[in-house]
Amino acid sequence: MKKVTKRVVSVVSVLLLVVSLFASSVLGSIGNSSVKAKAASTPQYRNVMYYGDWSIWGGEGQFYPKDIPADQLTHLNFAFLDFDSNGNLKFTDKDAAVGAPVGQDGVQWGGANAGILNALQDLKAANPNLKVGVSIGGWSKSGDFSAVAANATARANFVSNVMKFIKYTNMDFVDLDWEYPASVRAADLVDNKNDEGTPNATPADKQNYITLLQDLRTALDKQGVDVKKKYELSVALPAAKNTLANGVDVAKLFNVVDFANIMTYDMNGAWTPNSAHHTALYGNPADPNYNDGFSVDQTVKYLKSQGAASEKIVIGAAFYTRGWNKVDAGTSTTQPGLFQPATKNNKDADQSATYGAPNEKPLATGDGGRAGGVWAYKSIDALKAKSPTLVEYWDDVAKAPYMYSKTTGEFYTYDNVRSIGYKAQYVKDNNLGGMISWMQSQDKATTSTKRDELTKAIKQGLFGAGALAANTITYANLNVEATVAPYSENGVGYEITVKNKETANETNEVLQAVEFAAETVKLPKFYIPVKAGETLTAGDYKAGTVSTANGYTVVDLASVYDAQQIPQGATYTFRLKSNLTSVNVSNIANISLTQRMSKTGTELGKQVVFGGGAVVPDPSDTVAPTAPANLATVAANVTDVAVPLSWSASTDNVGVAGYKVYRNGTEVATVSGTSYTDTGLTASTAYTYTVKAYDAAGNVSAASTALSVTTKAGTVTPPGSGTWSADATYNQGDQVTYNGHTYKAKWWTKGDVPGADQWGPWDLVN
CATH class of the missing domain: 3.20.20.80 (Glycosidases)
Incomplete structure (x- = not known):
């Protein structure tokens, strides 16, 4: 039995890359990331x-x-x-x-x-x-x-x-x-x-x-x-x-x-x-x-x-046919030509005799030189036009079709x-x-x-x-670093330098080619979290197209020829202009990078968590996280200066990135956890709090149920003081008494018994 010829070739591809770039610092190899x-x-x-x-x-x-x-x-x-x-x-x-x-x-x-x-x-x-x-x-x-x-x-x-x-x-x-x-x-x-x-x-x-x-x-x-x-x-x-x-x-x-x-x-x-x-x-x-x-x-x-x-x-x-050039009709009137003797009346490219019918493509020695009646399924109509006496039949035992011409004896089998x-x-x-x-x-x-x-x-x-x-879809790492420096020409802004620190190591022709493809930054697109009150625009032509979307300044370099590829060992620098009168590079805390294989292609490396909690957004994601619930405070801990808050965690299809805390409708904090203590308040004053969750793409949830509290009058025991309670929430520095001893909280804690674990959240004071 002979199998259809499959022309053979090696393959090379590009590794899908994701890069986290930290401002004013050198970043080593980034850990693997996965996009679900x-x-x-x-x-x-x-x-x-x-x-x-x-x-x-x-x-x-x-x-x-x-x-x-x-x-x-x-x-x-x-x-x-x-x-x-x-x-x-x-x-x-x-x-x-x-x-x-x-x-x-x-x-x-x-x-x-x-x-x-x-x-x-x-x-x-x-x-x-x-x-x-x-x-x-x-x-x-x-x-x-x-x-x-x-x-x-x-x-x-x-x-x-x-x-x-x-x-x-x-x-x-x-x-x-x-x-x-x-x-x-x-x-x-x-x-x-x-x-x-x-x-x-x-x-x-x-x-x-x-x-x-x-x-x-x-x-x-x-x-x-x-x-x-x-x-x-x-x-x-x-x-x-x-x-x-x-x-x-x-x-x-x-x-x-x-x-x-x-x-x-x-x-x-x-x-x-x-x-x-x-x-x-x-x-x-x-x-x-x-x-x-x-x-x-x-x-x-x-x-x-x-x-x-x-x-x-x-x-x-x-998805193709096999065919014989001349087959006897046989005696069946419903399935003529099926399982009938064939005659060698055709020739291959080397002039040897064959049973095979002509192929869709002309015979050529060394490149499809055997006549086998091979036609692509998409070309069956063309085959019928070439041999108009072909009739399609069905073998209900084999559950298979075939075409046969009683006039020419041609026979073709296929799916x-x-x-x-x-x-x-x-x-x-x-x-x-x-x-x-x-x-x-x-x-x-x-x-x-x-x-x-x-x-x-x-x-x-x-x-x-x-x-x-x-x-x-899992994307492998790439060793890239970025530095950010301020500049002050025709305004102020940030000069961002991206360096591809990968080096060529392979010597085999195939591996050398795929390594080069994998370790080159291609059609880069940068995402920079927007800081309140600051707007960034292109500071030079090297910045390409700059826009703002979903809480990010987006720098798309696909339109800049020199930036479309950043090969192994290469560096690329561009500028972003700020609307502020002076800038601080700490405003560019995290820069995230996605790539594309073509200008119209899908971005690679979405939703990858980088240092500092920044997340590469998924521009196609429009689903907001669920709203936080059960916003609560412990009344005993409300003082004339502080209100401790806690809430249940939210969920999202791409992952919750953090929470925004609002006091009387104004945002007062952004936190990554599910608790926050609002301080510096006025005694005997009513405050209303809500919390919203936000995700990697900048989508913001609905607000939690509002919580209204009133601070106490005068000077009282500091937050977290008093007898320890399993239902209370304690923050770093809070002191409590328990079993005749005083303990200080090393970090946020709730329900952890003081003294039960020397490595736990409580330090014994006396």
Whole structure:
């Protein structure tokens, strides 16, 4: 059995970056941060898609990542990453991976935000339901798996390099696509001049495959702890029972991986001497090769019989055809041409005879030189126009469509919306893990202009019409520092200098490229908390576009060419002009930074907490936190000079950043905790207090229930004095008596018994 050619290429991406910049100080490496999308949960099923890097070129109609219907997917496999026999990573199309602008606004050739992987980061940020991963190997680039898996040194090097790669590219999973362990195959240079074949495969591959997967699993879990994310590990497996039995220990493999993508396509094709389905759901006993098990159902049952966990089995769908050029009609009037003998009356590019029908693309030696009747699903109408005598039929046993011409003998097998629906239902009926499809660029555009007809059919079949659940997006750290200095030219303001302190460390071509992309600040946007009474505007052209929103001064540098990228080791300086007559750099206490992969892209690194309690806002967030409740004071502690207050904590989808305390309608304090003592008051005077919560985006809650109190007359015992009470709130410095001893509070406390714990909040005075 021959599998569809997958042109192989390595990938490079940009690490999603978040930076906290402290004024007038040097900041070291910032800890990892995570941004939790709303309504995050783990989906029961997976809609997994391959995206080939050659999709950006003319042969696939320049299908860019931004055109992927990402809202319909749970996993996107970038295909492919290559490597050598020592485990060193290799590019097969560097321009596609890290060079081309791929239709992204504001991206230049060769920029740190160029290439497919940067665009995939943009896609994931806008679609938090989507996980992005790299598929390593593929049909034409599996030749070095045997050597790497068998050698401990090469295997360790390979695993280490893959870990670096997914960390730099901020990927979510690794997909190992070894085609196939223990199966010897010569390179097919007519079909693909870069095909390696698998000439060095040996029976030892079966165990070495498991060892390689175990090493990857261990490394993924370890790195996942470091970067605070759960990496997934998947594999691509053949559908043929003989190939599985020869090279895959099914039970051991399924114990290691999170899921396995079963390539239940290419199960028949131009190498088969009779017509048949290439991606049927069920086997049809009328098929001469029925006993070979070339159907989804037969493969699933075999895998389960060998110890595979049902919920980890992901079945395949084909977004392309396989075809024979001349097939006998046979005697059936309802299903002519099905399971009938074929004639070798066509030629491949090397002039060898073939059963295969012409492809959508012209045959070319070394670049699709085998005639296999391969047409993208989106081009089926063009195929019908080319061969107008083709008629579509349905095999209700196999739950599969096909087209046949009684006039020419042409026969084409494929998936359509109807067969996809049956596959999705089969997944649910059998508690499987989902579906995987080859490949996204071949899907047919719908009214959405996205190529999503079959993609959407899978999504709706598995999940229904609602939105997919979102994931937590974790961004890695970046070593950046900022300094702020005052200036006084044509007014006063702040001169802010940003330094990217990252340095280049990698030497391998692939890792060097992804490290550069990851550690370059791209299309930066700064957020500075607004100080009461101060307004900041652009102090020079280097500040780009300056605005005020949600309690922040926002400095967007995307419009300044020199500021669009701040590479490793580079520095950038800009000025902000103040409306004040004099400035203090302490007013710029925290500066937060987000980035974008394109000018119109989604900001990366939102809602990340930085020092001092400042939070990067989520401009799309309009949900205010819940109002604080139970604002209370202890009457015994109200004096002629102070009123201690406390309230219950608020909640918010992006996290409460603090509380604003109001006395008689005027804000008197902003605090991070849930208590405050208002001092310096007048005796025998009534005061009314309310509290509001605010979140990272500057949204402010409704006010708490108002509390009215009257201070006492004359001089009384200081706040917190008297006999200790479990119901009272005490602040730092308050003194109480308990069991004949006097204690002083070291910090705010309530309910902590004095003297019960020497390390607690009370110091014994006497």
